[in-house]
Amino acid sequence: MATVSEPPQGGFQLSQLIYDTRYRSMTIQIVTLIAVLSLIFWLGANVASNLAALGKPIDFGFLGEPANYDINQMLIKYTSQDTHARAAFVGLLNTLLVAFLGCILATVVGVVVGVLRLSSNWLIARVMTIYVETFRNVPVLLWIVLAMAILIEALPQPRDFRGDDPAASMFLDSVALTNRGIYMPEPLFSRSLGEFSFFGIFDISNDLLVLLAVLAAGIFAAKQIGKRADRIQNATGERPKTWYMSLGVIAVPLIVVLVLLGFHLGYPELKGFNFQGGIYMRNSFIALWLALSLYTAAFIAEIVRGGIMAISKGQSEAAAALGLRPSRTMRLVILPQALRVIIPPLISQYLNLTKNSSLAIGVGYMDLTGTLMGTSLNLSGRELECVMLTMLIYLAISLCISGVFNIYNQRVKLKER
Template sequence: MSSITDPGKQQFRLSMLIYDTRYRSGTIQVIAMIGFMLLAAWLISNTAQNLAALGKPIDFGFFSEPASYDINQRLLDYTSRDSHLRAALVGLLNTLVVAVLGCITATILGVIIGVLRLSHNWLIARLMTIYVEMFRNVPVLLWIVFIMAILIETLPAPRAFKGVETGALVLTNRGFYIPEALFSRSLGDIHLLGESSLRFDVSLDFIAIIVVLVASLYASHVIKTRADRIQAATGDRPTTWYLRLGVVVVPMVLLLVALGFHLGMPELKGFNFKGGTHLRNSLIALWLALSLYTAAFIAEIVRAGIMAISHGQTEAAAALGLRPNRIMSLVVLPQALRVIIPPLISNYLNLTKNSSLAIAVGYMDITGTLGGITMNQTGRELECILLLMLVYLTISLSISAVMNWYNESVKLKER
């Protein structure tokens, strides 16, 4: 005999909201929702009251006012007469520049160090362990100011280059000077969006180079697929490396000659260098510190990823007759990548967020412009900080979306 009574026939009583599991989850959620709404309402009403008392209601009008401060390292053209919006845009681009540069160098360094840490060479493995522990256990902000101090204190002043006058890479205590790409028969620029704050120039030379590069890479890819097809059909692979190389190199060289490509060298004029591209100390220090710091974390990820592949895989691949470098590229790395990529993504995100520490060395990224000088000049804390958070949130979520999509595509397809 079953003693279970049918719950459906019971009359609904108020206490069932708490005792009956069918309704309890609803009750809890409603309470949570009410609590959240109350909290939000309380915060918003407080904010409204405080802002009214301070006499500055939320208003984004300050964005069109002139910023009247200089940004020395920038990709877009900008003067102090431009608006705060333009300054924020320049800052955003600076953030992206240092984030992208940092991710690239951190990955390269991290992979090298991670592999070397697994080396059979005792000394190298110990040195790399010291590197990793040294960088992981000291705050990144300290590394940033430390490297900034190294750049300022140890490098020679520009006037020490009297007699040398020029060079391909000039390291001074005011920053690094590298050659810039110049075109004597330039195709000119397109000015987009007129005179507004969002205006930007697109160099036609640059577009031409990109188009040619993409086209030649595609052609090279076509040659490769053809060779693959022939190999699959006949077993013989036609030699294609010179074709593939030529298809990429020849059009590019022709294009560069046609555009009159040459390098503009930095030259000493008076007390400073003119010409070339000037990378300021703040950018170099931030870039170096972020790369070195993140590389220590990436090294650990790479090491863990390689160690996660069981030794049997390597042995099986060797039994198939593969050579060591083919074992690495065909068997170990593709499997290790699946372990490596998710934490790698979060390290890229960390690097991007850590780039906000630029404010400590005076590199004008989005935190330095929008969250720094603009905020202090206009006194619009609420608007500036909320926008700043929104910008970082957008960057973070887009990086993780792209990387998750990539992760999805290399994931083990289980059936």
């Protein structure tokens, strides 16, 4: 009875598409693809025809029309006569500002908390555990609203600073903490170099550009000094002292330029209803920034702790056996290896923070959701266009962040030779 069945002879039959395992998976994939594409097409066509029936075909023309509303926090010049597109750009910059500062603060707090949670000090380790568990287990929107409520209710009003015996006074006569935000001294230049217009879209202070250029040159020079020290050390075994030279090449030119530009501080002053002058950090910004940072820092702390714990104890023991000091062990042995574990989840935390910044709507911070997807949408009635555009912008921001950090990840990951 043991006969070997012959493979079927003859040409290709249509039924093979279903019954022949060589073709079946292909058939299923193609059918599924067609089904998904037609569903998407059907939804798209339906949206287009329904909008057309409503008399609102998709149209981005509103972006060129005057916005007619004011925005309180603007990093570039904007008036209510500017277009919706520019209002959206102002909002985008506000989003980027809070996301950027949030990522920095979250990283600093997260790393410190993550390391301290591993501390052998019982109290510190437990306090950090409580911090992590409270912050990451409550929705971030509640933290934002809570922070805002505390700022509004706990801090004094500007008018409390008035009078001969005021109920509140400025910190060191230069910083005013009010329930509308914090007013700080601002850097001013009496011999300013003016502003550089970037294609008429926004202006950058020339003073800032010059300072950054001098700082970059100083850091480059300091690096060269360090390299020279390395060469001497390799040749002679003795490392010359370089810290005063490095400090000098960075600090001295910077101070000279500051003096040449006539650097001085402008202090906030109570005039009329509010403080005038100085840098004004609005309470909506502070609430959003702090809440987002502290919330995300709780996650980063866990990532950092996990990264450090992933490095086997043998590594630090081997480093100690070679005579490395604990600080160098951390810097040269543990951290480079831990970073490989830390970086990928850290990227997604940065992305989370950036996307969570859209919760600004809860405290009236005029970010992208407050401008383009808030007031502009409402005034123009272009719901679909505004939402799509906002999604596209957030997508672009997120892809940029993950792109940059993926490059960094490539650099720190294990080199296989």
